[in-house]
Structure formats: structure tokens, C-alpha cells
Amino acid sequence: MTRRAGVALVCAAALAALYTGPHWLSLYNVVIAFTFFTYVTLAQAWNLIGGYGGQFSLGHAMFVGIGSYATALLLIHTSLPLWSTVVLSGLVASVVAAVAAIPLLRLRSVYFAVGTLGVSLAALSWMINWGYSGKTSGLNIPTSVFLSFDDLYYAAGSLAVFTTAAVFLISRSPYGLRLMSVRDDEDAAAELGVDGFRVKLAAFALSAFFVGVAGALIAIQKLNLEPYSAFSLTFTTNMIIMTVIGGLGMIAGPVIGSFLIFQLQPQLQGYQDWSTLITGLLLVAIIRVAPGGIWGLVVRAAERLRATARMPRASTTDGALVGRNEQARAR
């Protein structure tokens, strides 16, 4: 009970700090906070399908690109209000994801990973050749669309909070339980009447929605887009690195991972390649030494602390037994 209250307090304080951010952050930090928030959104969305769903998507960069291009095309060709183009862009990404998922999600594990990578690269080569979207020269967001740095901060910040909350609620819902059961053993889940394909499809489409909305915001912030950067595999790479380093399939994982990578990058300003090299090495090291990521380490350390705190005077043999039971229950 007290633990829950503590978590709620921390969340409330974080929200208050985020909400008042533009008042106490420097302009520079308000600007770069946008990028941080989109990172959190992207990583958290990937975490839904990659972490909770166990589907190692290598194609998520495609949904960033689709969200970006959908927003640009909607703003150019329609007079819809800005917020609705952003939401629509997410829906477009989601629909494309659902259609692509019909063949892709029949593939398991590695086949799915390579299949999504193939689709993502196919989408990039399509965009390079598609006249309607300006081929390699891309598109510009109409000049009538202009958001201040504060607006962008709040838009991306709300999206990051919304995505994190949504993924958290999903992970605690009956649906989330089905999703994780499919991840852990699809055949066993099927025996219990869980339709793995539909469960995964929903997670994939939802994940793509958040990524598509983030892509829309990225396009509005950048004001111009071209296929190589909009569909860049770097997006996929970042989502996976941040989630895995923070903690795969844990709600805090993507937030911690994004924060860490985000802290690392300015340290190596002007050495972009070195920063990528270090994050890549970090990824390999984490998966080799601590597959639960940083948050996994924290959780384990906290469990051990609590287990030892509860049996201060037990004899060694009893202590070992209690400790084991505690650990079993904690799991």
C-alpha cells in the first residue's frame, strides 16, 4: 500500500515537473526535450510489441516515416485542423501495420524480425520512387503550420506520457496478460483459447499508432522531410537500443533507456559515430550480462534488499529457505 502511494507520488511529481518544464528549463533544454519525448514514445511503443509481445520488429522505422508523410500530405492537400492530421497519421500507420501484419505475423521469431526489416526497406525504396510524395526531394510542411517550441514541448510530452500510461494499462489488463502469454509460449496460450495472431496483430497496430503520431510530430518539428531520414533505420535501432538497455518488457525500461542514451549523446557532440558505437557495445554488453536491462538490475537489487531485511535474526538454514520463498513470491 505504502509502495503504491510512493509510486503515485513520484509519478505526480514527475508530471508536475514536466508540466511546468518550459518555465524553469532553458530554451535549449525545451527544444531538446522534444527529441527526448519522441524517443520515449518510440521506445515505449516498440516495447509494447517487442517487449510485452515478444515480437522483435525491425520494421518500426517504417511507421515513423508513414506518420511523417501522412501528416505532410494531409496538411498539403486538406484543410483539416492540425491535431486531427496528427491523430489521422497515427491511424494511417496503424492501418498499414495491420495490413502488413496479416502476412508478417504468421512468421515466428527470427522470420518475423527479418520480414519486418524487409517490409521497412521496401517501403523506403517505394518512397524514393513515388512521385506523389516528391521522390527523393520529399515534401515541405506548409508554412501556415507553425508551432512554438513550447507547443512542441507539450505535444511531445503529452504523447510520451499518454503512450507510457497506455502501455502500462495494457500490460496490467486481461489483454496484456494474453499478449504476454503468447510471448512466453504461443502454443500453450493457444491451448487455453488465446488467438495468438489476433492478440499480436492488435499490439502491432497499436504500437504503430503511437509511432505514427510521433512521426507526425517529428515532421511538424522538422518542417521538411525526405525518405532517407524519415524512414531511416536509425529510428528502429534507437527504439531497440533504448528499450533493451532500460529493460525489455518493463514499463520503466524505455524511459530509463531513452534518458540514458539522451544523456550520452550531448557528451559526444560532434562524435555521432562514437556515440553510436558506444551504445551498440552497451547493447551487446547488457544483453550478455544483464538481459533484464538497467531496470531489471534495479528490481533484482530491491528484491534482494527486501528479502534480507525481512529475516534479520533467522538461522542460516531457515534464512536460506525463507529467502528462496521470498524470491519465488517476488517473481
Added chain:
Amino acid sequence: MHELINGILLGGLYAAVALGLTLVFGVMRLVNLAHGELLVGAAYVSYAITSHTGLDPLLSLTLVVPAVALAAYPIQRLILNPLVTHGLEPPLVATFGLSIVAQTAFVLIFTSDAKSLNASYAVTGVNILGETVPQVYVISLGIGVALVALLHLGLTRLRFGKALRAAAEDAEAAATLGIDVKHVYAATFALAAALAAVGGVLIGVTFSLTPTTGTSWLLRGFTVIVLGGMGSVWGTLAGGVVVGIAEQLGATWFGPQYHDLVVFSLLVIVLVLRPQGLFGRRLT
């Protein structure tokens, strides 16, 4: 006709590219997402050697192959071996991470500019059935077929090949029979890297390299081995030829600017329609 000849010839190159991938999958059930970087890395090593010494790229293989194999052994032994028993995601993440690290290292060492390995046989043509094709295409087919045949012989005749197939069949049973499975796995990875080195140098001579070229070759290699039946050695050659012809035809029908799109769509179509491969699946 033109497409058919080019496709078949390139099929040999594709087989050389994909052999290492199929070997690693066949033995360890591991899909090496860094396979493209093994190819490209070997080509870069060859580039470094040939641009300094003026050595012929194919002759440089005598140095490149052992170098790449030596570098690959500890990667499997120290990083991947402990992960292959941990389900599917950890080895996938690890090889993905390795591919990021390698790509970035290529940028830092060789810059992002496109490089290619220069050789006279890349520019001179030969006449086959009335069609002029680059000499290197013919060489590639020869090398591809030779590698497939040698690997098949090695797996069936050599003591190590038998140990390798035993480990592929049932690692635990192989271990109880006294086979050092950890060493076999690492040696398999080194052998795969050696095969990839040949494929990579052929890519460097025939096409060109950038630090990120590996990704599209990984996908092409994967298409080949899915078609050939994951883990099948002769199937790899057949898969290579099918992909080679399909790519040439696709580029002719849709236009050369859709070349990449054809390759990646082919992968998805193959995965969805024939995940079990066209030609069975078994290590040799």
C-alpha cells in the same frame, strides 16, 4: 535470355554470400543479423590490403579469410555461445548490436563514401551464348559452386564436419559423446565468417560497398536460404540462382530504379508463401 544468364551467374555469388548464414542457422538455430557486416567487413579488409599493396582482390583472400575467421571465433565463443541457449531474443539482440557496432566502426575507419575493389576481370566481358557478361560474374559462379561442393564434402567426409552435424542434430547428445560443442559452435561461426569473406570480396569486386551495404545483403542472403531451405547447403546454390534470376527479371519488368524494392518484396513474398523453403531443409 539476358536476365536468365546474368541471374544464374549471379546466383553463384548469392550462394557464396548466403552459405555462412545457412551454416550458422543449421548448426545453432541462430540467425546472425550481423552476417551482412561479416561480408562487408571482409571486403573492407580486402580493400585496405589491395589499396596498399596493389594485390589482386581474389588473391587477397589468402589473408582476408584467415583474418576474418580468427576475429569471428571469439565473438561466438565469448558473446553468442552463452546466449544461444537463452531463447530467441537475446542472440537476436546481440547480433543486432554487433551489426550496429560493426557498421559504425566501418564509418569511422573507411568513411561513408562508396568503395569498390578494382580488378581487371570486373570490367572485361566474356561472351556466353551470344550475351556479353562481366568476367567476374563467371568467376563468381565458379567460386560459388566450388564453395558449396567443398562445404558439402567437408561436412560429410571430415571428422570436424561430422562433429558439426552431430552438434546440429542434438547438442546435448553430441556433448555426451565427447564433442566439445562450445568449440564446434565457435569454429562453425569462424567457418561461416570465412565463407562470408569470399562472398564479401566478390561483392566488393562486382558491386560497391558502403558501411550500411550489409543490411541489404543480409536480406538477400536470408531470401536465398529461406528459398533453399534453412540450413541446406546445396539448397543455398539453388536458392541463389532463383533469387538471381528473379532479381534480374524484376529489374527488367519494373525498371532498374525498383531494383531494391524487387529484392525486399521478394524476401517478404518468399517468407510468407514458402517459409519451409523450396528444396527441403537439412544440413547437407
